[in-house]
Amino acid sequence: MGLALIGLMLLTVLFFVWVVAIKRQIRTLKNVKRADDRERRVQLSKNLRLAKGGLVVSILLLVVTGSLSLIGINGKKEVYLEHVHGLGFSSDGKRILIPAHDGLKAYAQGRWETPEGAKHDYMGFSPVKDGFYSSGHPAPGSELKDPLGIVKSTNEGKSLKMLALQGETDFHNMAVGYNSHVIYVMNPQSNSKMDAAGLYYSKDEGGTWTKTEMKGINEEPTAIAVHPTEESVVAIGTPIGVYLSKDYGNRFEKVLSEGQTTALYFNKQGELFIGGYQNQAYLQKMDIKSKKTEKLTMPALTEDAITYVAQNPSDDGEIAFATFNKDVYLSNDKGLNWKKIADQGKTITEEKTEQ
Missing domain, CATH: 1.10.287 (Helix Hairpins)
Incomplete structure (x- = not known):
């Protein structure tokens, strides 16, 4: 053009x-x-x-x-990220998916687009091997109950499978095992399946829920992530660090004390990515067995921090993250170099050279 x-x-x-x-x-x-x-x-x-x-x-x-x-x-309308409620890669690793208040937005090969499907306001967005789980609110004019409760899609939002708690609860802090599909949620209040607020998990697509003891955490959770294959392993971020549990969230051990934790993510190998803020924004990766961390290079963020981070399941070198200011960055070399693909919600499209 x-x-x-x-x-x-x-x-x-x-x-x-x-x-x-x-x-x-x-x-x-x-x-x-x-x-x-x-x-x-x-x-x-x-x-x-x-x-x-x-x-x-x-x-x-x-x-x-x-x-x-x-x-x-x-002739397509310019894609804009009104909000950023999550970030992840498609199952085949070809597209970055972002729930943006008015449905999903997708980025691939330098281009942004709005995939087919209703413009639901997804929250607790959790990509898995065969699609994604989510919560949130239905699109304007939708016949679905509000809130969505817990839903699943295997076709990038073209259709949804209603799993649990439709019309009852909107889960903002929610994570799902990439391969195991175990669901963890921070429940804000009692509902028909959960007697009280707190951390719960389900192994049967939201059919039944177990409340955890959540010992060791006294702060309000700011982020949550679940190991891709080990159902019992869950990490929670707080304003003072990162906690890890290996017994379904009953007992937590503090594994990092570096300021406020703003984002958590387990990659396919079970490494824990941590976004946080301590005088400045940082991004690091932790081996949860040894507790050793590796700081990743990242672009300078001014009065901003990472909200969501993800690694391509088909290409370990490709990492993406979003920020509070609705900036989105992408690296193709494991974080050595980054390019901005959205600036304060305004998406950036690469110009293609015409042959």
Whole structure:
């Protein structure tokens, strides 16, 4: 689209120059009585009409093409991230998916788009091997009960399977095992399946729930993540660090004390990614067996921090994260270099070079 605009601009300039040149030539023909001057004037007049026609057409094409580029490639509306309620990769690793208050947004090969499906306000967004689990609120005009309770999709939101607690509870702090599909939620209040607020887990798609003792944590949870294969392993972030449980959340051990924890994520290998803030934003990766951490290089964030982070299940080198200010970054080399793909909610599309 960018090269097309440049080409049309050059064409418009050429037609304009042609019109000006013909008019100058006509003005030099002063002797209308001479036959050759009259013939020359007639020919120049024809050329002038042709040049003016070309100029008008090129201007119209320029306006139309420019308008299309403003509203998006191929006439699609520009994608905007009104909110960022999560982040993850599609099951095949080809797309980054972000629930953005008005449905899912997807990024692939330098382009943003809005996938098919209702524009539900997803919360607790949790990608898994065969799709995603989520909570939240139904799209305006939807016949689904509000809140959604817990739902699952295996086709990037084109359709939803209702699992539990529709019309009862909206879970913001929720995580699901990537392979195990065990669901953990921080329940805000009692409902038909949970007697009180607290940390619960389900091994049967939300059919039954078990309340954990959650010993060792006194602070309000800020983030939660579940091991991809080990159902009993769950991590919780708080304003003062990270806690890890290996017994379904009954007892927690503090494994990191570096300021406020703002994001947690287990990759396919079971490594724990931690986003946090201590004087400045940081991103690190922990081996939960040895408790050793590795700080990852990340772009400087001004008065901002990571809210969600994910690694491509098909490509360990590809990592993405979102921030409180709705910036989104992507790395293709395990965090050595980053490119911004959204700036304060405004998505950034890469220009493709036309062949």
